[in-house]
Amino acid sequence: MSDDKHTVQNMESVTFEEIQQIADHILAKVKCRPKLGIICGSGLGKLADMVEDKEVIPYNEIPGFPVSTVPGHAGKLIFGTLKDKSVVLMQGRVHCYEGYSPQKTVLPVRTMKLMGIKILFVTNAAGGINRNYSVGDMMVIKDHLNLSGVNPLVGVNDERFGPRFPPMSRAYDSELRKLALGIAKEMGFADFVHEGVYSMMIGPNFETVTECRLLSMAGVDATGMSTIPEVLVAKHCDMKVFGMSLITNKVIMEYDQETTANHEEVLETGEKRSKYTQQLIAELVKKLVI
Numbered sequence: 001m002s003d004d005k006h007t008v009q010n011m012e013s014v015t016f017e018e019i020q021q022i023a024d025h026i027l028a029k030v031k032c033r034p035k036l037g038i039i040c041g042s043g044l045g046k047l048a049d050m051v052e053d054k055e056v057i058p059y060n061e062i063p064g065f066p067v068s069t070v071p072g073h074a075g076k077l078i079f080g081t082l083k084d085k086s087v088v089l090m091q092g093r094v095h096c097y098e099g100y101s102p103q104k105t106v107l108p109v110r111t112m113k114l115m116g117i118k119i120l121f122v123t124n125a126a127g128g129i130n131r132n133y134s135v136g137d138m139m140v141i142k143d144h145l146n147l148s149g150v151n152p153l154v155g156v157n158d159e160r161f162g163p164r165f166p167p168m169s170r171a172y173d174s175e176l177r178k179l180a181l182g183i184a185k186e187m188g189f190a191d192f193v194h195e196g197v198y199s200m201m202i203g204p205n206f207e208t209v210t211e212c213r214l215l216s217m218a219g220v221d222a223t224g225m226s227t228i229p230e231v232l233v234a235k236h237c238d239m240k241v242f243g244m245s246l247i248t249n250k251v252i253m254e255y256d257q258e259t260t261a262n263h264e265e266v267l268e269t270g271e272k273r274s275k276y277t278q279q280l281i282a283e284l285v286k287k288l289v290i
């Protein structure tokens with residue numbers, strides 16, 4: 001009886017062996033052997049322009065790899081050198097709201113782990129809940145609130161990835177956060193780089209006014225529709241994590257407000273402000289000890 005339940009619950013899960021196969025397939029195609037992985041959120045994929053000696057694999061050429069379906073997510077795996085460090089960059093991610101199971105959504109992160117990645121940078125576009133944040137600001141993530149209703153760690157646990165009950169109280173590495181905030185100061189970005197709490201709802205709709213007010217009361221500074229599943233599995237398999245949000249819009253906090261959140265504004269802000277995110281990430285990579 002309980003076996004049947006497990007089968008149903010894990011129908012869309014992906015085994016360690018399947019992920020190993022995907023990792024081996026990718027490594028057979030590239031020369032680069034990075035220890036740092038970077039996931040680029042909505043409109044943040046231009047970081048790829050700074051990568052040298054690129055080796056590019058589109059997601060749809062990797063058997064079993066989930067393919068991005070959302071504008072602003074190119075869907076390419078980019079290996080190369082950033083500030084003299086070997087990196088693999090995901091130019092675009094997939095989200096649970098696209099219809100992928102939580103386990104499939106995080107397959108790229110587990111694939112990175114089996115390719116030898118030790119440190120993961122996650123970036124995203126997010127709506128500003130904190131009223132002191134302006135559109136175009138950046139936020140170093142210090143913690144998260146998972147309101148998505150999904151967790152890729154649900155199901156049979158494979159100890160080869162990590163333990164059944166991983167702690168999540170220090171998910172976002174404190175040294176990397178300090179380093180990033182110090183770099184922001186040095187670069188003259190201090191006025192628009194904050195440190196705060198990110199939350200995720202599953203989407204794809206933008207939040208209601210009441211939801212945003214609740215997030216504000218809960219101490220959330222910025223909200224989005226991604227990142228948390230990736231961080232959960234990255235920590236589960238013992239990666240160091242650094243997270244950064246670009247505040248692409250202010251969330252709607254007033255019931256009678258006529259303007260609404262929209263993906264076009266998210267991409268437009270990405271277009272205008274992602275250069276600062278790129279510069280900060282590049283400087284952080286430069287100073288990173290791997």
Ligand SMILES: O=P(O)(O)O[C@@H]1C[C@H](O)[C@@H](CO)O1
Pocket residue numbers: 040041042043070093095123124125126203224225226227262263266
């Ligand atoms: O992939 P991220 O989290 O950067 O994308 C955000 C959340 C939605 O996918 C989209 C909404 O505009 O941007």
